[in-house]
Amino acid sequence: MITGQAITKTFKQRGNVLDSREVRALRGVDFVIPKGGAASFIGESGCGKTTLGRIIAGLESHDTGEITIDGTAMSSLRPRDRQPYFRRIQLIHQDPYSALNPTRTIHQTLNAPLALRAKQTGRSRGWMDERAQEVLSLVGLDAGSVLGRYPHQLSGGMRQRVVIARALTVDPEMLVADEAVSMIDVSLRLGILALLKDLRERLGVSVLFITHDVATARYIGDDGELYVIYRGQVVERGPVDTIISGPVHPYTQSLLSAIPVLHGLEEPGAQPVVPTEALDESHHDEGCLFARRCPFRTGKCESEVPVLGLGEGIPQEHACFHPERRAVVAQPAGR
Amino acid sequence: MTNASTAPGVRIGDLTVVYKTQAGELPAVSGVSLELAPGSITGVVGESGSGKSTLALSLLNAVQSPGRISGGSVEIDGLGDVVGLRGESLRKARGRHIGYVFQAAQNSLNPLKTVGKQLLDLGRSHGVDDLRGLVREAKELLGRMGLDGARVLDSHQHELSGGMRQRVGIMLALVLNAHLVVLDEPTTALDMITQATILRIIREVHEERGLTTLVITHDIGVVAEVADRLAVMYGGRIVEQGPTGAVLGAPSHPYTKGLIKAIPRLVGSLDEARALPGRPPTLATVPTTGCVFRERCAERMDVCDSDDPPALAHGDRIVACHAVGTSEPAQLQEEVA
Numbered sequence: 001m002i003t004g005q006a007i008t009k010t011f012k013q014r015g016n017v018l019d020s021r022e023v024r025a026l027r028g029v030d031f032v033i034p035k036g037g038a039a040s041f042i043g044e045s046g047c048g049k050t051t052l053g054r055i056i057a058g059l060e061s062h063d064t065g066e067i068t069i070d071g072t073a074m075s076s077l078r079p080r081d082r083q084p085y086f087r088r089i090q091l092i093h094q095d096p097y098s099a100l101n102p103t104r105t106i107h108q109t110l111n112a113p114l115a116l117r118a119k120q121t122g123r124s125r126g127w128m129d130e131r132a133q134e135v136l137s138l139v140g141l142d143a144g145s146v147l148g149r150y151p152h153q154l155s156g157g158m159r160q161r162v163v164i165a166r167a168l169t170v171d172p173e174m175l176v177a178d179e180a181v182s183m184i185d186v187s188l189r190l191g192i193l194a195l196l197k198d199l200r201e202r203l204g205v206s207v208l209f210i211t212h213d214v215a216t217a218r219y220i221g222d223d224g225e226l227y228v229i230y231r232g233q234v235v236e237r238g239p240v241d242t243i244i245s246g247p248v249h250p251y252t253q254s255l256l257s258a259i260p261v262l263h264g265l266e267e268p269g270a271q272p273v274v275p276t277e278a279l280d281e282s283h284h285d286e287g288c289l290f291a292r293r294c295p296f297r298t299g300k301c302e303s304e305v306p307v308l309g310l311g312e313g314i315p316q317e318h319a320c321f322h323p324e325r326r327a328v329v330a331q332p333a334g335r
Numbered sequence: 336m337t338n339a340s341t342a343p344g345v346r347i348g349d350l351t352v353v354y355k356t357q358a359g360e361l362p363a364v365s366g367v368s369l370e371l372a373p374g375s376i377t378g379v380v381g382e383s384g385s386g387k388s389t390l391a392l393s394l395l396n397a398v399q400s401p402g403r404i405s406g407g408s409v410e411i412d413g414l415g416d417v418v419g420l421r422g423e424s425l426r427k428a429r430g431r432h433i434g435y436v437f438q439a440a441q442n443s444l445n446p447l448k449t450v451g452k453q454l455l456d457l458g459r460s461h462g463v464d465d466l467r468g469l470v471r472e473a474k475e476l477l478g479r480m481g482l483d484g485a486r487v488l489d490s491h492q493h494e495l496s497g498g499m500r501q502r503v504g505i506m507l508a509l510v511l512n513a514h515l516v517v518l519d520e521p522t523t524a525l526d527m528i529t530q531a532t533i534l535r536i537i538r539e540v541h542e543e544r545g546l547t548t549l550v551i552t553h554d555i556g557v558v559a560e561v562a563d564r565l566a567v568m569y570g571g572r573i574v575e576q577g578p579t580g581a582v583l584g585a586p587s588h589p590y591t592k593g594l595i596k597a598i599p600r601l602v603g604s605l606d607e608a609r610a611l612p613g614r615p616p617t618l619a620t621v622p623t624t625g626c627v628f629r630e631r632c633a634e635r636m637d638v639c640d641s642d643d644p645p646a647l648a649h650g651d652r653i654v655a656c657h658a659v660g661t662s663e664p665a666q667l668q669e670e671v672a
Binding site: 156158185186187189190191214218219222244256257258260262264274275279329330331332333 | 382383481496497498526527528529530531532534553554555556557559560579580581582583584585593594595597598599600601602603605608609610611614615617
């Protein structure tokens with residue numbers, strides 16, 4: 001189980017003396033990802049979802065707050081002692097084209113982490129070969145035809161499977177998939193999503209899915225927890241389908257309203273929400289961060305800060321003074 | 336309302352584009368016929384390697400070496416067959432008659448010059464005398480798209496967000512008063528909310544200015560939002576085309592069916608969605624005989640191995656599949672609804 005409490009991160013942009021400014025990427029985020037569970041972070045680019053993913057994978061430091069992995073607080077350990085923990089959290093990038101070394105065969109790519117593993121546990125070369133075949137079959141690739149090939153000889157979908165296979169060589173506890181299907185051809189996307197779901201079910205690997213596309217977040221499992229992140233803050237949180245079927249935060253509603261409607265197959269939602277302005281990071285920080293763009297804002301929203309929590313008989317947590325369910329999601333067309 | 340008097344019609348006839356490779360000249364687009372009715376928005380959907388970008392470039396006769404248009408025609412009203420255009424007349428046609436918003440338009444601006452300077456360059460290279468008028472027109476267009484025109488023209492590209500750059504790309508494509516506009520992946524790499532804004536702008540500007548618009552994308556959702564007609568490309572061929580709603584609601588070609596089933600959806604059962612088996616062909620792996628889709632097809636028959644299915648009209652559709660409408664008498668001539 002991996003938990004985070006009140007994680008904050010501020011990036012300082014240093015221009016010239018007058019121009020330096022701070023970007024508050026994360027403003028106190030809590031999360032819980034149970035063993036074998038699934039969570040999705042969604043939001044616009046720049047909302048902090050990728051930064052959070054990198055912090056969880058140990059690739060980025062955070063300013064304040066605490067990450068706890070299997071009950072051990074990371075701040076209590078020296079950096080080098082954190083390594084074994086973070087090694088069990090593997091990041092899968094958006095771009096399978098740049099994630100693999102083009103001069104190495106798939107066999108070499110998989111062998112590097114396996115050799116390390118074999119050294120640590122005192123296993124033989126035979127174990128390495130066996131394990132390479134095993135992880136490839138786990139991701140649905142035929143070892144015989146793939147091992148000797150170079151990345152350029154594989155399609156985008158196959159490359160992403162190899163990247164996942166490489167992550168599996170270290171027996172990860174969690175996979176952090178950052179926009180892992182956005183560069184994959186449409187006809188193959190579901191295959192990768194189904195694979196992640198399958199790995200959860202068969203190996204008990206938990207999956208953290210980071211995306212701007214809410215629809216794909218459903219496919220890693222309906223028991224998944226959805227975190228809607230806006231300007232470094234979680235604004236709505238709950239089971240995926242609960243939020244999709246009844247979003248209450250106007251930002252979540254804007255995201256869902258923006259998803260293209262497949263006319264002919266679907267009818268648009270009856271109450272679409274469109275933000276009144278485009279995202280502007282330099283917006284003031286007082287009150288609700290979304291207030292400036294919110295069509296439903298009141299005076300209270302501009303002065304007071306809404307806190308994430310349950311209330312008003314709504315099943316999911318939300319950070320909004322005026323939560324209201326709206327029919328924003330397209331529904332299947334009546335035949 | 337659509338101003339059909341200014342919008343040109345486009346007739347792509349039996350177009351073939353080949354790329355020279357070590358294995359000889361291989362077709363990226365083969366025998367494609369597509370008509371863009373004046374004032375319509377047509378969406379071309381395809382996966383990587385389907386030939387959709389090559390098709391779009393053919394409208395400008397801008398296929399880069401080692402590729403070349405080896406056969407067919409692209410007739411544009413008021414221009415004639417652009418396949419035959421060369422040199423200066425071709426250069427003038429681009430921009431004046433045909434506006435093109437490139438894939439990743441966000442990155443196609445010159446980082447060293449302000450948008451305004453690039454606009455003036457564009458005007459000069461096309462012999463525009465009234466540069467003030469051009470700037471006025473650009474400001475108006477940017478204002479129409481919800482931007483502060485004066486500010487944007489004074490900005491360098493790094494000062495603009497992705498969605499703003501995309502709108503600058505659209506402005507540059509339209510500012511010379513082109514009435515045929517090609518948008519190649521107009522919303523790729525944009526956020527959902529920005530994408531929705533851009534798609535709304537594309538639709539509105541299309542109607543207000545009386546354009547004929549072609550949108551190239553890998554995302555069926557984008558086409559579903561903006562296009563009147565939908566053409567699905569696979570392996571260098573258009574396998575199905577027809578009115579967008581009809582094609583999405585009742586697809587005919589097995590590939591279209593599979594593609595629509597493979598879209599992650601917000602509602603409905605998770606198990607209904609399925610990935611297509613296999614993978615899309617590349618230039619080198621496209622079958623030279625028979626149907627290009629047969630390897631992944633659930634309705635494969637013997638004839639698919641030997642004969643390339645011709646594109647035939649079936650009601651409101653044109654479909655290239657042996658399994659579609661076999662009971663109907665085959666019409667050999669293509670008809671565009």
